[in-house]
Amino acid sequence: MSVxxxxxxxxxxxxxPRGEKSGRVPKGPSQRRRTARTLAAKxxxxxxxxxxxxxxxxxxVSASLNPNGSLAGSSGLFTKFSLENYINLFSNPAQPFAAWxxxxxxxxxxxxxxxxxxxxxxxxxxxxxxxxxxxxxxxTILLVQMFPQLLAVVxxxxxxxxxxxxxxxLGLNTHIGLIMVYLGGALGVNTYLxxxxxxxxxxxxxxxAKLDGAGHSRIFFxxxxxxxxxxxxxxxxxxxxxxxxxxxxxxxxxxxxxxxTLAVGLYQFIAQETSANxxxxxxxxxxxxxxxxxxxxxxxxxxxxxxxxxxxx
Amino acid sequence: xxxxxxxxxxxxxxxxxxQRPIARAAAGAPSTWVxxxxxxxxGVLDAVVIYAAFILALNEDWVxxxxxxxxxxxxxxxxxxxxxLPAKYLIPGTVFLLIFQMYAIVYSGYVAFTNxxxxxxxxxxxxxxxxxxxxxxxxxDSPAYPMVVVEQFGQxxxxxxxxxxxxxxxxxxxxxxxxxxxxxxxRAVAVxxxxxxxxxxxxxxxxxxxxxxxxxxxxxNDGALRTPDGSQAFVYSAKMQYDETADAFIxxxxxxxxxxxxxxxxxxxxxxxxMPGWKIDVGFENFVRAFxxxxxxxPLIAVVLWTFVFAGFTVAATFAVGVFLAxxxxxxxxxxxxxxxxxxxxxxxxxxxLSALIWSGMLNPQFGFINQVLFGGAQIPWLxxxxxxxxxxxxxxxxxxxxxxxxxxxxxxQSIPEExxxxxxxxxxxxxxxxxxxxxxxxMVSMAxxxxxxxxxxxxNFNLIYxxxxxxxxxxxxxxxxxxxxxxxxxxxxxxxxxxxxxDFGLASxxxxxxxxxxxxxxxxxxxxxxxxxxxx
Numbered sequence: 001m002s003v004x005x006x007x008x009x010x011x012x013x014x015x016x017p018r019g020e021k022s023g024r025v026p027k028g029p030s031q032r033r034r035t036a037r038t039l040a041a042k043x044x045x046x047x048x049x050x051x052x053x054x055x056x057x058x059x060x061v062s063a064s065l066n067p068n069g070s071l072a073g074s075s076g077l078f079t080k081f082s083l084e085n086y087i088n089l090f091s092n093p094a095q096p097f098a099a100w101x102x103x104x105x106x107x108x109x110x111x112x113x114x115x116x117x118x119x120x121x122x123x124x125x126x127x128x129x130x131x132x133x134x135x136x137x138x139x140t141i142l143l144v145q146m147f148p149q150l151l152a153v154v155x156x157x158x159x160x161x162x163x164x165x166x167x168x169x170l171g172l173n174t175h176i177g178l179i180m181v182y183l184g185g186a187l188g189v190n191t192y193l194x195x196x197x198x199x200x201x202x203x204x205x206x207x208x209a210k211l212d213g214a215g216h217s218r219i220f221f222x223x224x225x226x227x228x229x230x231x232x233x234x235x236x237x238x239x240x241x242x243x244x245x246x247x248x249x250x251x252x253x254x255x256x257x258x259x260x261t262l263a264v265g266l267y268q269f270i271a272q273e274t275s276a277n278x279x280x281x282x283x284x285x286x287x288x289x290x291x292x293x294x295x296x297x298x299x300x301x302x303x304x305x306x307x308x309x310x311x312x313x
Numbered sequence: 314x315x316x317x318x319x320x321x322x323x324x325x326x327x328x329x330x331x332q333r334p335i336a337r338a339a340a341g342a343p344s345t346w347v348x349x350x351x352x353x354x355x356g357v358l359d360a361v362v363i364y365a366a367f368i369l370a371l372n373e374d375w376v377x378x379x380x381x382x383x384x385x386x387x388x389x390x391x392x393x394x395x396x397x398l399p400a401k402y403l404i405p406g407t408v409f410l411l412i413f414q415m416y417a418i419v420y421s422g423y424v425a426f427t428n429x430x431x432x433x434x435x436x437x438x439x440x441x442x443x444x445x446x447x448x449x450x451x452x453x454d455s456p457a458y459p460m461v462v463v464e465q466f467g468q469x470x471x472x473x474x475x476x477x478x479x480x481x482x483x484x485x486x487x488x489x490x491x492x493x494x495x496x497x498x499x500r501a502v503a504v505x506x507x508x509x510x511x512x513x514x515x516x517x518x519x520x521x522x523x524x525x526x527x528x529x530x531x532x533x534n535d536g537a538l539r540t541p542d543g544s545q546a547f548v549y550s551a552k553m554q555y556d557e558t559a560d561a562f563i564x565x566x567x568x569x570x571x572x573x574x575x576x577x578x579x580x581x582x583x584x585x586x587x588m589p590g591w592k593i594d595v596g597f598e599n600f601v602r603a604f605x606x607x608x609x610x611x612p613l614i615a616v617v618l619w620t621f622v623f624a625g626f627t628v629a630a631t632f633a634v635g636v637f638l639a640x641x642x643x644x645x646x647x648x649x650x651x652x653x654x655x656x657x658x659x660x661x662x663x664x665x666x667l668s669a670l671i672w673s674g675m676l677n678p679q680f681g682f683i684n685q686v687l688f689g690g691a692q693i694p695w696l697x698x699x700x701x702x703x704x705x706x707x708x709x710x711x712x713x714x715x716x717x718x719x720x721x722x723x724x725x726x727q728s729i730p731e732e733x734x735x736x737x738x739x740x741x742x743x744x745x746x747x748x749x750x751x752x753x754x755x756x757m758v759s760m761a762x763x764x765x766x767x768x769x770x771x772x773x774n775f776n777l778i779y780x781x782x783x784x785x786x787x788x789x790x791x792x793x794x795x796x797x798x799x800x801x802x803x804x805x806x807x808x809x810x811x812x813x814x815x816x817d818f819g820l821a822s823x824x825x826x827x828x829x830x831x832x833x834x835x836x837x838x839x840x841x842x843x844x845x846x847x848x849x850x
Contacts, residue, residue, distance in 0.1 A: 118405050151418075154825065155417040155421040166369070245776060292662065
């Protein structure tokens, strides 16, 4: 929904703030001048904030297009235009950006899908079934999410080392291993979002389907999941973004250059030699951010609803 | 968008899509593909677990092997029998949760009570063996043993002919024993059941061969055979002799004695340690060190204080700015509101690690855009002065965090009934009074849980700190790898995986436990105050 529309039912026409002409309080000239001044002040604040918000992003886009850039670049933004940095980005085998990009997408997508599935299954049980230990389970999930996995990074490293001794394909330096670790955090705030949403799907629909002969799995996969598409999108996207941003565990588990994710690879690339690598890093940053920013704005209204679901009633 | 609206919008969805799923559902009972997926998943799980248990049993790790088998049996039982439906839906997520979160947390607790880290990785036996191997030197004037390399099931062995002409076979950790070998002249060249490697085969395995040492007898002190080229082996003996009864190492050259003093390493009277040592349980020593050793306690206290300041300021500042912006952009008289909204939430859409790295570049004292362009070439140490670095962190944190608060506050403000505001205005309340007395209290009701969550998140906001300053500037008054902007979680990371200095998993885990306790206290207090738990039903 757009922010400009007020829920119509809340207003009688007399108090509608949009109804300028029907406004009941007559305004004197001095008062009008004061409101004009307030409005001007608001414009200034909003424009200033926008500039501060956008500037770093404009700067990095500009730096990525400036071929002879150092860290400072040139004093003006967008004074040069060249794709040289983007070409260099993909041509240096010591810093396999394309591999990092694909790794990140793969890990992010699989983790997001897995999180939606695992969280959805659990949320369905919590929402539709009554069993002993249900409340305890909900409380546990709520408590566990206060302790993010990165706190136990040492233990996770040692655990994965042990798993790798038995199954090298699942241990250190494997994407599957990293995804499994991320899925350990699947039951958490996500389950809560889905649980809340499933609760809003009327139970009568389940019952009707049951009368028609549908089993529980069919009800879950073909009815509940489909009716909950918005919340699945939110959970998937939040999990995707979180995975892309995850640095600690990925940096500890993935060591081979071509296995790394964008967060680890780009950080180490820029940490080695900040100034010299900056223009190429800028190009990498722009490309890395692009899918996330696009997804964010496409799904923006769902995200906002997801963020506020727990709080705004 | 508020929940109620989300519900109503999904309500229209629902009526549209309602027909299809139900019509399909009528087709019949348990669908074949669900059964198929179930069978395949259980099969894969069983194969994996049985293999893992087998390997664990081979390593004599009986407890883990038993746990794996019992868990797998339980899971099979639950999925194969009818009923226990909730368990069927909860198990997939719970398995991952148990292994990679719960177990990891418990295991951190265990590691915190050990000296696990560089030089203290394995068992004592492994350490003894490594020390003997490390001190192996060729025995002067000892005879050469002609040999060939033989292979069985991927395992390499030496087939040697000793100076008496007897054929012996042995490998890494498998002492020499007589072999019934085929002779070629007076040299053993093959033995039944093994394949003899030709020259190319030896070349291919060169690296492994060079690292192999084959014990002469059961007693490792007797020495071992090593080969430089795969055709001749020489007797090496350990410079360090291990005396099992005294549980001590004797340096045969100097006569110095190294004893096990209970510190997880062999230590000489003058304090020199033999490395590697081994992993031992040290009880509360890591915690005792953290709280009593001045070189750790000082930095630790500073880090804990800064962690609280950082998280507290971030929540307060982002909340204030977010609400302020939301109030301003809620004014319908402003034009281009949609555009402004998109612009001010842009920092939130950008991946955090990239934003932090970009800011670290812009704030770079020598070459950064801010100094070079905005301050005309000044050398302001934004990230290298302890105070300024903290200031920079707080500002960037504000930049990163206010859009979230803005988004949430916008939603919350719109759900405040307009009548309340109008009624207050009629009663003569000015804009400030309306905000202070009506909007803010209502905002706090809905946003308090999010503020707590935000505090907990920023308490462990590793990415921002590490990407922006790496915790620096370095604190030079202590030999610990800690800086002015380190928060607890970055300290844990540096101690455990730091580039400088030995990795100390034990101490790092002890710090983790301290974070656990702090976070637990915070959550208990906050859950009490927000009554979240009581609302569960």
